[in-house]
Amino acid sequence: MTKPYISGHYTPAVDEISATDLPVRGTIPPELEGRYLRNGHNAKPGVTPTHWFRGSGMIHGVRIRGGRAEWYRNRWVHTTAFDDDAPLFRPDGSLDLAASAAATHIIEYGGRLLALQEVNLPWELSPELDTIGTFDFGGTLKTAMTAHTKEDPVTGDLHFLCYSPFPPHLVYYVASPAGEIVRNDVIEGAGPALMHDFAITGEHVLFIDFPVVFNPAEQSGIPYRWSDDYPARLGVMPRTGPPRVQWFEVEPSALLHTTNAHVDAAGRIVLDGPRYDRAAWETSWKWWVGAPGYAPVPVAGVTSHRWTLDTATGKAAEERTDDLVTEFPTIDNRRIGLPNRHSYALAFPGGGLDGWAVVKYDHQDGTRRLFDLGRDRLPSEPYFVPAEGGTDDDHGYLMTITSDLASNSSEMLILDAGDLHERAAIQLPRRVPAGIHGSWIPDSDLH
Template sequence: MTVELVGKVRSTLKSTDHPYMQGAWRPTFNEWNAIFANGDVEVIGTIPDDIDGVYVRTGEVPVHEPIGRYHPFDGDGFIHAISFKGGRASYRSRFVRTKGFEAEQEAGRALWAGLMEPPHKSTRPGWGAQEWLKDSSSTDVVVHAGQILSTFYQCGEGYRLDPFTLEQFGTDSWVPQDGISAHPKFDPATGELMFFNYSKHAPYMHYGVVGPDNKLKHYIPVPLAGPRLPHDMAFTKNYAIVNDMPLYWDPELLKRNLHVVQFHPDQKTRFGIIPRLGQPEDIRWFEAEPTYTLHWLNAWEEGDEVILDGYFQEEPQPKSHPDAPDGLERMMAYLSQGLMKPKLHRWRFNLKTGETTEERLDDRILEFGMMNQKYAGQKYRYAYSAVPEPYWFLFTGLVKHDLENGTSEEIAFGPGRYGSEAPFAPRIGATDEDDGYLVSFIADVENDRSECVLIDAKRFSEGPVCRIVLPERFCSGTHSVWANGNDIGMGPNTVLGA
């Protein structure tokens, strides 16, 4: 093992009893390089020699003492990446050098208030849909055109990094005025990136497509009745799917510049199905039962139908968190999967009749699903969902669904061990859909360390085949991506994932 401490970010954070600044969410400020090989004491099991690629996970870390109440989504983006090749692993961690991060480092203090504070507490104009927040680029990561694209869920500029070294290249020139939301979607069959954004001014949403050459090729308005809070999108071979869900800022309070989320159960959920390069008049809207969905799993076309899998929240406006400190009851409720009760769900949209049908796929509380990205936008068989800690934004295990047979398997990470989203890494020369590994980072609170774990998807219930102990325990996080080594750095005319 070779370890190098390459940087330590200056922090002004004070000690605190905030629930999302301790335990698995304890912040760290060190940036590392490390190389691991089989035989190292830090490698438990064997690093597989039949995968080649990189696992990238982002998260939020509070660097400066917050202005007012802290929400964990206010933290600066901190990316961890571990690449595998020939039975060796190389780990890197870096803060995303956003414009806001650099400004606060120069000032030596927080300049922007967060989600739980009124706009006037920010000392400078902000970014995104709320206009006064810092674009921390901390929510999501995707690999497109050979680079990581890091994004912020309230819409920001998007930041590019090298997937192996985490060298930083700043923002893209193609990003529109209203920015891009987290969860743009990469199509491995075409190399295209589909994205959306949202705002408080008409038309309230846009949809766009970026080519494999990283140039904007399509951008259209998606007119809505008012400001909405979409979080994710989906796509099929021929269509993009956006949504208009009845959980959004209260319109009357918004007139007073108060951003208070309300669920409107008397309104239907609406899905907009757009031909990939279609115009606003081509959008077809479908209605479904009222809910809110954070994340979609996959979508595909089958005959006259577009089929969409995701996580239907039974309580989009949950009760207050029973154990939260004073003033944090609502924040912690909206971070609790156990209170919002998301369930794996399927929607079917009939393009011929305009009808929507729905069905529940699992009654367990699950979210943050992943699948083999080679099957993105196509019919697939296997899904891998995260099992939440009931009242925390933490994940205690994984469920593997065989959607063809209607069966599932579940594993737990172990006491005091909390995982990250676990994408699928195909085995070199894979012969079928689940021939590969799931990759995740684990925050082991009891042993005060972080690990990277690899689970053979075909031997799922046996747990990790390899655990790599990383240089220090870092803050828990969520969204991640796996990118195959052969796909990274290919030219703009290359079709990926074939």
């Protein structure tokens, strides 16, 4: 049986190529000078991973300058796991922090490009996407680093986690803009849960201790399963002072990606994100491992949700905020930890939608807007880039790469984030497999 995560939109690229002077439909906004880079799981030829998340990392990049699409290139992240088949665990049972798939995300930090996978160290790439090597903050990072970091838009500090099935289950880090780890705290009371993401506000860190937990009986290579016996909890910790966590019990659910968190006018903490109930998690997991009976799309039954936490009373409220099936939420990163009016996500078939779409939410008036791509074109996570001089969190552009099965092609779309109309489409020289997370890296951010 062909696994769904290496077929259709997800059929891996088999080689590394480069192309220059890419054709453009429409007009690229002139202030865009930089690189759009997107990561994703792309198995080596002849390899069938046991789980979607185990495919090797491949970066697809588009360089924009002077209103032109200068180049496209795709490169595997040449880690020791990729080049030498280095196993995650050494013969003595210790974790090899360098043996990474490096397939989940790519970010810029301190002028460096870092490909991330949460059970390993980051791998640094050159601006031309050549692999340089592991990055460990000058030897001070001795654990893995989460694939989802949070850069505080006020301080420039980088917040990240290391979670583990073995004690200590959770370690929280803060690194300064200069590249120095300035905080390293073990979080007591956390359990062996899958903590793929977290959130911050200006005053708090939010930990997601939900009932997808370590289970060595899981044979897919990602040893986590839903547990009805594990309580779902959200942890709130002040960003200053000792690492004391206030835990809030909530309804059983899973949360892979947070949209954002902020403190509302009443002083309560508000967290948004696409929520899985047990049925949604187990249906989606079947696709991720290629188990019999998997759904036709990788995400099923996942809907936008909001949790409101009152630290004074210790009470939590939660509500579904939309019925579309969505994942990979994004915002204007200048609003991380602050109130955001708008957010964006990838909408999947289901919940009343026949095809794929980019969705924009207005959290002030409760409305949504869709850029419908139909049944054949699958977009990637929409990444928000502010327009020059733009202050509102929808005054800018959304970048996404499409996989078009009907024409066996791909485009990088630049959408106006205001009304979701197409500003430009860059024709890529190959069909790019559907991927995971990416970033826009302005030239001014690189060394």
